[in-house]
Amino acid sequence: MRRILILAVALVLGFAAAYGGSAAPAPTTFRIAIGIDPDTLDPAQTTTTTAANVLDYVVETLTTMDSEGKTQPLLAESWAVSPDGKSVTFTLRKNVRFHDGTPLTAQAVKWNLDRVLDPKVRVPIRAPYIPISRVEVVDPLTVRLVLKDPAAYLVAAMTWTTVGIVSPASVGKFGNTYENIVHPIGTGPYVFGSRVKGERIVLEKFPRYWGKKPFYDRVVVQIVPEATSRESLLLAGQVEMIILPPAADIPALQKNPNVKVLLAKGDRSIFIAINTQRPPFQKKEARQALNYAINKGAIIRSILFGAADPLDAPMPPVLFGYCKTGTYPYNPSKAKSLLAEAGISAGTEVELLTPTGRYLQDFQAAQAIAGYLREAGLRVNVRTMDWPSYIATITKPLPENQTQMHLLGWAPAYLDAHQQMLQFWSTQWPPAGLATTFYKNPRVDELIEAASKEVNPERRKDLYCQASKIIWDEAPWIFLWVQRFPIVYSAKVTNISSLPNEKFYAVYAEPVR
Amino acid sequence: MSGLLRYIVQRILALAVTLFFVALIVFLLVRLLPGDPARVIAGVFASEEDVQRIRVQLNLDKPLPTQFVYFLASLLRGDLGISARTSEPVMREILSRLPATVKLAAASTFIAAAVGIPLGTIAATKAHSSLDFSISALVLFGISMPVYWLGIILIIIFAIHLRWFPAAGADQPSSLVLPSLTLAAFSVAFVARMTRSSMLEVLRQDYIRTAWAKGLSALVVLYRHALRNAMIPILTVIGLQFGELLGGAVLTESVFSWPGVGRLLVDSIFSRDYPVVQGIVLIFACLFALVNLLVDVLYGLIDPRIRYE
Numbered sequence: 001m002r003r004i005l006i007l008a009v010a011l012v013l014g015f016a017a018a019y020g021g022s023a024a025p026a027p028t029t030f031r032i033a034i035g036i037d038p039d040t041l042d043p044a045q046t047t048t049t050t051a052a053n054v055l056d057y058v059v060e061t062l063t064t065m066d067s068e069g070k071t072q073p074l075l076a077e078s079w080a081v082s083p084d085g086k087s088v089t090f091t092l093r094k095n096v097r098f099h100d101g102t103p104l105t106a107q108a109v110k111w112n113l114d115r116v117l118d119p120k121v122r123v124p125i126r127a128p129y130i131p132i133s134r135v136e137v138v139d140p141l142t143v144r145l146v147l148k149d150p151a152a153y154l155v156a157a158m159t160w161t162t163v164g165i166v167s168p169a170s171v172g173k174f175g176n177t178y179e180n181i182v183h184p185i186g187t188g189p190y191v192f193g194s195r196v197k198g199e200r201i202v203l204e205k206f207p208r209y210w211g212k213k214p215f216y217d218r219v220v221v222q223i224v225p226e227a228t229s230r231e232s233l234l235l236a237g238q239v240e241m242i243i244l245p246p247a248a249d250i251p252a253l254q255k256n257p258n259v260k261v262l263l264a265k266g267d268r269s270i271f272i273a274i275n276t277q278r279p280p281f282q283k284k285e286a287r288q289a290l291n292y293a294i295n296k297g298a299i300i301r302s303i304l305f306g307a308a309d310p311l312d313a314p315m316p317p318v319l320f321g322y323c324k325t326g327t328y329p330y331n332p333s334k335a336k337s338l339l340a341e342a343g344i345s346a347g348t349e350v351e352l353l354t355p356t357g358r359y360l361q362d363f364q365a366a367q368a369i370a371g372y373l374r375e376a377g378l379r380v381n382v383r384t385m386d387w388p389s390y391i392a393t394i395t396k397p398l399p400e401n402q403t404q405m406h407l408l409g410w411a412p413a414y415l416d417a418h419q420q421m422l423q424f425w426s427t428q429w430p431p432a433g434l435a436t437t438f439y440k441n442p443r444v445d446e447l448i449e450a451a452s453k454e455v456n457p458e459r460r461k462d463l464y465c466q467a468s469k470i471i472w473d474e475a476p477w478i479f480l481w482v483q484r485f486p487i488v489y490s491a492k493v494t495n496i497s498s499l500p501n502e503k504f505y506a507v508y509a510e511p512v513r
Numbered sequence: 514m515s516g517l518l519r520y521i522v523q524r525i526l527a528l529a530v531t532l533f534f535v536a537l538i539v540f541l542l543v544r545l546l547p548g549d550p551a552r553v554i555a556g557v558f559a560s561e562e563d564v565q566r567i568r569v570q571l572n573l574d575k576p577l578p579t580q581f582v583y584f585l586a587s588l589l590r591g592d593l594g595i596s597a598r599t600s601e602p603v604m605r606e607i608l609s610r611l612p613a614t615v616k617l618a619a620a621s622t623f624i625a626a627a628v629g630i631p632l633g634t635i636a637a638t639k640a641h642s643s644l645d646f647s648i649s650a651l652v653l654f655g656i657s658m659p660v661y662w663l664g665i666i667l668i669i670i671f672a673i674h675l676r677w678f679p680a681a682g683a684d685q686p687s688s689l690v691l692p693s694l695t696l697a698a699f700s701v702a703f704v705a706r707m708t709r710s711s712m713l714e715v716l717r718q719d720y721i722r723t724a725w726a727k728g729l730s731a732l733v734v735l736y737r738h739a740l741r742n743a744m745i746p747i748l749t750v751i752g753l754q755f756g757e758l759l760g761g762a763v764l765t766e767s768v769f770s771w772p773g774v775g776r777l778l779v780d781s782i783f784s785r786d787y788p789v790v791q792g793i794v795l796i797f798a799c800l801f802a803l804v805n806l807l808v809d810v811l812y813g814l815i816d817p818r819i820r821y822e
Contacts, residue, residue: 039598047556124555180600197609198772224770232680236673388548388785432561
């Protein structure tokens with residue numbers, strides 16, 4: 001009996017030694033929980049950062065941004081802007097293949113960009129690419145964009161997922177049509193595997209990827225709309241990473257040894273837009289008073305749980321064109337005297353609109369802000385509504401627009417001051433755009449216009465800096481904070497970081513060894 | 514039997530009329546909501562030209578009566594249109610999620626019946642005893658507990674601490690347990706309460722006293738004589754509950770990331786995706802009507818005195 005046992009043990013050990021190393025390992029999987037189901041997987045049709053973030057695994061752009069927000073090569077190895085700024089030439093990376101095996105060529109890039117510019121295709125974020133008048137194939141690996149007007153921000157705009165490059169040969173297959181791509185075939189490190197709407201998207205490692213290969217064989221993106229449920233999944237070990245946990249739980253998660261919290265720096269300015277054309281805040285003293293009245297630091301600490309940094313310019317520091325402009329330190333007595341100077345009597349009634357659940361702790365923050373404004377002597381009513389109603393209310397043209405103050409977040413898709421400055425450009429008054437403060441300063445208009453066409457980066461930066469100083473002084477906003485983007489992941493995984501436009505970067509995630 | 518068949522045909526014809534009015538009401542209702550779908554879909558960075566182009570693509574530039582005629586015409590062809598948000602056919606969007614919702618609603622209805630009816634029966638037979646009071650307390654708890662809170666508590670206990678069931682998703686059979694329990698809590702309570710009052714009514718009847726007097730066993734008296742006669746209102750409640758569960762699953766689907774129609778409806782309302790909202794309301798109206806028809810047919814099976822003429 002004993003001998004048989006020994007024999008058995010020896011056999012088992014022998015098998016283990018012989019086959020243990022070579023047995024096919026189970027596929028390794030990295031699971032992510034996100035809050036919204038992507039409305040589309042067509043790069044050209046993307047509107048939300050979360051959908052773009054998932055697509056970035058599959059589809060690549062000509063340029064990309066690094067963790068500092070600087071533009072870097074991706075499918076284009078290099079690029080050159082002509083001296084007059086009216087054309088940009090991209091040299092493509094060699095030996096890049098799409099997931100369907102076809103090669104990446106200048107022709108394929110042209111097809112994609114032409115598609116983005118084609119009115120037949122619904123492209124919500126088309127505006128940055130409108131300056132392109134035509135796309136030329138110079139040789140199989142060189143493509144030139146000819147512009148109507150110089151657009152200095154264009155190379156940065158080529159980092160955004162709208163101009164992600166898909167295989168032209170994939171149209172007519174996998175349910176894809178020219179107008180609507182549902183099964184993206186890109187060049188990225190992961191191949192689009194399958195999708196159950198409202199539930200999950202499965203991505204598989206692309207063995208012939210041109211760049212560094214990721215660790216995980218499979219990435220599963222789970223759609224979990226409730227923040228509390230995302231947190232539960234992570235704590236139950238059913239996913240490795242989540243974005244946007246319940247804000248109030250951030251301190252507890254930070255203390256939990258099983259998870260890591262990354263409060264990633266982002267590019268979303270949160271502010272109160274003040275209607276500068278309607279009573280009672282037409283005078284800049286009145287608007288400065290509002291800025292002095294609020295203790296931003298206290299709100300960030302106690303309501304946002306540290307997940308924000310105060311704005312010190314009309315734009316976040318990660319944008320090209322940022323320069324530190326100033327501060328409005330909390331000073332209630334100065335706020336009161338400025339309000340008096342502007343002729344606003346104590347007890348003046350004003351309404352503050354805010355969305356709910358659109359930005360981190362938005363409604364709660366608006367309540368706190370209203371509290372501070374009440375201390376300054378205003379009678380503030382806070383009102384909230386659902387997002388479509390909200391957008392409709394704040395984008396009414398000036399004659400019908402009744403808003404006085406409303407909370408808004410603004411996150412440029414690519415990290416250049418151009419998109420940020422649309423907020424202060426009088427050409428962007430609703431309904432043309434979302435400059436909902438109806439702010440107008442001819443000098444600022446001139447500077448923004450000049451900066452968008454300036455080819456020299458230093459001079460461009462200077463133009464934005466000059467505009468920023470005027471805007472800061474005239475205060476069409478209550479400058480609040482730059483929201484951080486909370487990512488929480490299991491302490492068993494590592495190599496997880498973020499991009500400064502509210503994207504997570506976990507392509508090269510791997511287990512802690 | 515031909516009477517029954519005629520009855521069913523009549524009901525289905527009536528359904529068509531109902532659906533026309535549902536279509537009209539939902540069509541007007543979504544357009545009464547403030548907010549411009551084209552702007553919401555285009556996002557904050559879109560130019561006015563792009564927004565206008567989307568408006569044209571969605572026919573939103575046409576007058577309302579014209580839009581309604583377009584809508585009806587495609588409905589008659591069985592076409593619910595294209596989702597404004599995802600550019601995919603509405604029918605495909607709904608069908609890809611409907612099975613999940615029906616599964617959840619069916620499981621919850623089953624739990625509601627399987628737990629609610631015995632609980633109510635026990636409460637009725639032991640009326641005013643301490644057992645009855647405990648069941649009533651439990652029922653009150655079930656009715657007043659918010660789905661949201663109950664769901665989270667179940668997740669914390671059974672998914673995070675005990676790890677018996679998954680916290681979210683719908684990819685394995687055990688995924689169904691927590692959401693269906695959560696969703697059923699209210700219905701169990703409701704069915705139990707209805708069973709108790711219906712049974713109390715029946716237990717006072719003379720034929721029940723006769724049955725007891727004949728010396729029949731408690732099981733036969735309660736289940737064959739009493740419950741069967743008490744069943745009509747209970748069945749009505751269960752049928753209505755199934756309809757409620759279809760629509761009321763929204764919160765449960767959100768808490769448990771269940772990929773059902775309820776969440777699609779909420780997402781579509783928040784993006785003013787008119788075609789999808791219209792489609793879901795119409796399909797729910799259809800399902801609701803069909804379940805009611807089924808309940809009416811079941812009446813006849815339970816109570817042979819009911820004739821369909």
